[in-house]
Amino acid sequence: MPIELSPRKRGKLVGLVTAGLSHRKAASRFGVSKSAVWRTLRQENLHNTQNSLPRSGRPPMLGEREKRRLMREVMAHPGEPWLYFANIFGVSISTVRKFANSMGLFKRHKRKKPLLTPKAIAACKSWMKANIGQDWRRVIFTDESSIELGLDVLQRWTIRKAGEAYLPQHLQTTFRSSRRTLMVWGAVAYRKKWDLVRLPLDSKDLEPEGVAAGKRQPKGLNGKRYVRWIVNGPLKRCVQEHKRARWRDVLVLEDGAPCHSWSGTKAARAKHKIPSLTHPPSSPDLNPIENVWHLLKMKVSQEERRATNLDELRTQIQRCWKAIPIETINRLIDGMETRRAAVQQAKGGSTRF
Structure with missing residues (x-):
């Protein structure tokens, strides 16, 4: 493709040729052909301009x-x-x-985020202001997570030709879901990762909780079970250990699940002197343990042998949990101020975390 001179260079070329420079020397100096020099001079004589003339061709579809x-x-x-x-x-x-x-606009997948009502946005703003200068290293971040048997959270890639999409070696196989899940409770803090606690919701011999005869036992993690399984034991020990380690004024962050906000749970926390840090509703991005859960599920999905029962799944979960570096948790906790600033920038809305 021939070189197209800028208007500035065209003007300079015309001036030098007019001053007596030969076409051959002008072509050599500007790195173009002699015919390009001739066309430039011709355009100057006919149109009195150094700018490119309008080109012929199909007009644009959009004006x-x-x-x-x-x-x-x-x-x-x-x-x-x-x-x-x-x-x-x-x-x-x-x-x-x-x-x-x-114009910089491209088709993108919508990011999935919880719906934030005006009330939730206002709560996020209040949380953001209340935690200016917060020492996040003294906070214990807790939560529950359910891991489904046979679940694969990884998006796996393959290299194939067109028409080979359904060959066995290019498929990401799925299994019929048994809907059997294992729920665990976890807690992390700066320089600390406590052992996971299995919540025996899958057990068939759960203790009766005052349910009338002939009625079904309530499912899920309610307030009474949370107090008995977590607050009265693991959570109390976590607070005591974190206090002994370094921080006297320990805070515990839990989300707004009903089992956490139940009056009996609040009474149990007060009894054991477990101070809580308010967490805004519908804001999992403000609890770094959510990132740890995602990392845990990815590691479980990467296991060579997929678990076939809940006991095997529990073993894999415990092994993968121990494999998560404490440096990763420290980095997440030290990034809490960045998350708080992101809430401020989003005016209480969703963030990238």
């Missing part, structure tokens, strides 16, 4: 007015497919997509 209108439509309806805008403007999908891409 400037249509482009501005299309931009408004895309910004107003970001969830619509490209075909929606193509039908409005009577152009092809590729035309719409190319224009949007040139």
Whole structure:
């Protein structure tokens, strides 16, 4: 492709040739052919300009007015497919997509986040202001997590040719879900990762809790079970250990699950002198243990042999939990101020965490 001179260089070339420089020397100095020098001089004589002349060819499908209108439509309806805008403007999908891409707009997967009501947003703002200057290293972050038997959370990749998508070696196999899950409770703090506690919700011989004869035993983790299994034992020990380690004014962060906010749970925490740190609703991104749960599930999915029963799953979970480096947890906890600042920037809305 021939070199196209800028208007500035064209003007300089015209000036030198007019001053007596030969076409051959001008071509050599500017790195172009003699015919390019001749065309530049001809354009100057005929059109009195150093700018490129309008080129012939197909006119653009979208004029400037249509482009501005299309931009408004895309910004107003970001969830619509490209075909929606193509039908409005009577152009092809590729035309719409190319224009949007040139403006920095691309089709992306929507990020999944909990719905934040105005009340929840207000709570996030209050949490953000209340925790300015918070010493996050004294906080114990706790939560429960359910891991399903046979669940694979990894998005696996393969290298294949067209038409080979359904060959066995290119499939990510799934198994019929038995809906058997194992729920565990965990707690982490700076420089500390306590052992997981299995919550025996899958057991068939749960202790009766005042349920009338003939009625079904309540399922799930309710307040009474949480107090008996966690608050009166593991959580109390975690607070005592963290106090002995370094921090006297320990705080415990739990989410707003009903078993955590039950009046009996609050009474049990008060009895054991377990101070709580308020956590805004629908905000798992403000508890770093959620990141630890995700890392744990990824490690379980990477196990060479998939568990076939809950006992095997429990063994894998414990092994993968121990394999999580304490440095990873420290880094997550030291990043809490960044999360708080992100809430401030988002004005109480969702963050990238």
